[in-house]
Amino acid sequence: MSWIEAIFATLASPLFYRLTILSALPLVFAAIGGVFSEKTGVTNIALEGIMKIGAFTSIVFAIKFDNPWLGLIMGMLAGVILAALHAYVSIEWSADQIVSATALILIAQGLVGFLMIPIFGHKGQTNLVAHKLPTVELPIIKDIPFIGAIFNDLSIFFYFAIIIIFASWYLIYKTPLGLRMRAVGENPKAADTLGVNVKKIRYFGVLMSGLLAGLGGVYIALGDIGQFIEDMPSGKGFIALAAMILGNWNPIGAMWASLLFGAAEAMNIQLQSMLTLPSEMKALLNLLPFVITIIIVGGFVGKTRAPAADGQPYEKE
Amino acid sequence: MAQKIKESKWMPILVPIVSVLVALLIASVIILIIGKNPLLAYLKLFEGAFVGRAAWADNITKMTSLLLTGLAVGFGFRAGVFNIGAEGQMAVGGMMAVMVGINMGNVSPVFAIPITIFAGMLGGAFWASIAGYLKAKTGAHEVITTIMLNWIAYHIGNYLVSGPLAVGQGVPKSPEIAKSAQLPPLMTIQASNVPSGILIAVVAAIVMYIILEKTTTGYEIKAVGYNAYSAEYGGISISKNIVLTMAISGALAGLAGAIEVMGVHHRIFGAFTSGRGFDGITIALIGQNNPIGIIFSSFLISSLRSGSNSMQLAGIPDDIVVIIQGVIIFFVAADRIVKTWITKASTKLAKEGEAK
Numbered sequence: 293m294s295w296i297e298a299i300f301a302t303l304a305s306p307l308f309y310r311l312t313i314l315s316a317l318p319l320v321f322a323a324i325g326g327v328f329s330e331k332t333g334v335t336n337i338a339l340e341g342i343m344k345i346g347a348f349t350s351i352v353f354a355i356k357f358d359n360p361w362l363g364l365i366m367g368m369l370a371g372v373i374l375a376a377l378h379a380y381v382s383i384e385w386s387a388d389q390i391v392s393a394t395a396l397i398l399i400a401q402g403l404v405g406f407l408m409i410p411i412f413g414h415k416g417q418t419n420l421v422a423h424k425l426p427t428v429e430l431p432i433i434k435d436i437p438f439i440g441a442i443f444n445d446l447s448i449f450f451y452f453a454i455i456i457i458f459a460s461w462y463l464i465y466k467t468p469l470g471l472r473m474r475a476v477g478e479n480p481k482a483a484d485t486l487g488v489n490v491k492k493i494r495y496f497g498v499l500m501s502g503l504l505a506g507l508g509g510v511y512i513a514l515g516d517i518g519q520f521i522e523d524m525p526s527g528k529g530f531i532a533l534a535a536m537i538l539g540n541w542n543p544i545g546a547m548w549a550s551l552l553f554g555a556a557e558a559m560n561i562q563l564q565s566m567l568t569l570p571s572e573m574k575a576l577l578n579l580l581p582f583v584i585t586i587i588i589v590g591g592f593v594g595k596t597r598a599p600a601a602d603g604q605p606y607e608k609e
Numbered sequence: 610m611a612q613k614i615k616e617s618k619w620m621p622i623l624v625p626i627v628s629v630l631v632a633l634l635i636a637s638v639i640i641l642i643i644g645k646n647p648l649l650a651y652l653k654l655f656e657g658a659f660v661g662r663a664a665w666a667d668n669i670t671k672m673t674s675l676l677l678t679g680l681a682v683g684f685g686f687r688a689g690v691f692n693i694g695a696e697g698q699m700a701v702g703g704m705m706a707v708m709v710g711i712n713m714g715n716v717s718p719v720f721a722i723p724i725t726i727f728a729g730m731l732g733g734a735f736w737a738s739i740a741g742y743l744k745a746k747t748g749a750h751e752v753i754t755t756i757m758l759n760w761i762a763y764h765i766g767n768y769l770v771s772g773p774l775a776v777g778q779g780v781p782k783s784p785e786i787a788k789s790a791q792l793p794p795l796m797t798i799q800a801s802n803v804p805s806g807i808l809i810a811v812v813a814a815i816v817m818y819i820i821l822e823k824t825t826t827g828y829e830i831k832a833v834g835y836n837a838y839s840a841e842y843g844g845i846s847i848s849k850n851i852v853l854t855m856a857i858s859g860a861l862a863g864l865a866g867a868i869e870v871m872g873v874h875h876r877i878f879g880a881f882t883s884g885r886g887f888d889g890i891t892i893a894l895i896g897q898n899n900p901i902g903i904i905f906s907s908f909l910i911s912s913l914r915s916g917s918n919s920m921q922l923a924g925i926p927d928d929i930v931v932i933i934q935g936v937i938i939f940f941v942a943a944d945r946i947v948k949t950w951i952t953k954a955s956t957k958l959a960k961e962g963e964a965k
Binding site: 337377381385386387388389390391392394395396397398399400401402403404405406407408409410415527530533534537570571572573575576578579582583585586589590591 | 639643644691693739743746747749750752753754756757758760761764765767768771772775887890891894926928929930931932933934935936937938939941942943944945946
């Protein structure tokens with residue numbers, strides 16, 4: 293099949309759209325997590341590490357207790373704990389947020405690698421869990437051609453994502469808490485003068501980023517293939533950061549950007565299975581999502597704007 | 610008194626030392642949790658790094674590339690650029706060195722070695738410049754672009770050794786570079802080669818020290834890093850400096866890749882950098898971005914790395930070293946916590962002294 297044919301065949305197949313959604317899911321969670329943190333003025337480039345801890349913890353608990361729901365909760369909790377370290381040093385001690393987050397990425401990687409042997413007896417990858425989190429069957433929609441093939445039997449995480457996208461948009465733009473978050477991220481001094489507790493709001497933002505990025509990690513391990521592989525999440529945390537920026541620090545924007553990156557990943561998967569290429573050429577197609585990220589971040593970022601106090605420590609005088 | 614200690618000139622040295630000690634302490638607790646003996650672990654670590662000639666040879670081999678990636682990251686930091694892409698730049702440097710080095714068959718080493726080194730540096734500089742250019746032109750954050758470039762370099766490397774450059778069976782690998790492009794060992798101790806690359810790396814550290822401390826370019830780079838806006842007000846072009854900084858930083862990482870290829874394996878395997886670009890971040894931070902400090906911190910990390918193998922033989926996963934690195938960076942980021950501890954401790958000591 294030629295390249296052009298393969299691309300058109302991909303675009304015409306419902307599987308492509310389904311894969312786009314599924315590939316976008318972890319990005320949506322982590323990117324919105326990033327939005328929460330950065331809206332309150334704390335950058336959190338540790339999303340990759342948080343996803344890793346979340347993914348690993350969820351599999352540990354899902355296997356040991358044979359309960360995927362416990363895995364889900366513990367995975368998110370692990371994300372919150374890691375984010376709490378970032379929050380503590382960023383908010384209380386004015387630490388360099390980029391450096392602190394880099395440290396957490398290393399700690400997550402080291403901790404997961406370290407625990408693989410005592411917990412699972414070997415490195416590389418864990419066993420498959422016995423029970424994954426459920427998928428959702430849609431009674432009428434499943435019989436509609438094309439649409440049914442896309443949406444029927446999607447992971448329950450798809451519905452989590454829809455709720456989180458709209459709930460966080462509402463929270464950030466329509467509630468007093470959201471107003472405070474934005475005020476703290478734009479001008480902490482002014483917010484402080486008006487009696488907003490800057491520290492508290494920032495803790496909320498960073499801990500939410502841990503919760504959501506942790507959930508993103510849980511999805512890639514427990515929601516998708518049902519096992520943990522050591523090089524997970526293989527750059528998705530950073531692509532989520534790009535999605536957050538491209539989405540202009542807005543949950544709905546982050547959703548669209550995640551879908552775009554999801555489409556790049558789905559295109560990669562589909563082209564690999566359709567094109568008759570030598571295997572080393574197929575491996576080269578793995579570049580696609582990363583190249584697209586660079587082009588987009590490089591080309592569009594001038595049009596977006598970060599919260600003004602993003603990355604700036606705030607100290608009461 | 611407390612204020613005096615806080616501003617002491619010893620603080621830049623004390624903070625990393627205390628951070629390292631705290632990291633070792635925390636790692637001990639983690640080792641205890643899995644039911645192993647931390648003292649035994651550290652003893653094995655020490656043996657693996659320092660006992661015997663093979664250990665030293667391995668340690669210095671590792672230190673060579675770590676010193677260079679540390680310099681790469683540290684140089685970026687001085688100019689306010691967070692180059693998280695030393696990993697990819699080192700990989701591209703290695704690939705370039707291989708592609709040029711395999712064609713150096715009939716060239717005298719006097720030319721072949723510098724040409725191959727230069728190819729590696731150019732590769733790293735080019736790779737980093739992409740991120741520098743995007744930051745200067747569109748404001749794209751270098752943390753994101755360099756991470757993406759790392760992944761792209763990783764996939765290109767795997768493609769090269771299983772496609773166009775593939776030789777032999779088994780592990781995907783490139784052909785060996787020509788003999789004339791190989792760096793001769795500094796000395797050979799019982800089949801363990803001490804690579805001469807360490808000399809090049811130390812010279813690079815000294816050159817970087819001179820550039821930063823004694824030249825106008827260095828002054829401009831530091832001025833941009835210290836406060837970009839006032840630097841621009843003072844007539845320094847920020848965008849030119851960002852691209853230049855990234856290029857120099859990338860050239861150092863590319864040099865790490867080239868020297869690794871020319872002095873150690875003489876070829877590349879797929880993803881041959883194995884985290885050394887990221888180790889550069891730890892090294893730069895512990896060395897306080899000072900080239901001379903980085904010589905010492907790269908030795909610290911290379912010792913941890915070469916010791917970790919024998920620790921693993923004693924049943925302690927070598928990932929503990931990564932945790933130690935992470936904790937060190939964490940406390941360097943939160944240096945105020947450490948400064949407060951040091952100040953409190955020294956005030957207490959001073960008071961006890963007065964009481965006597």
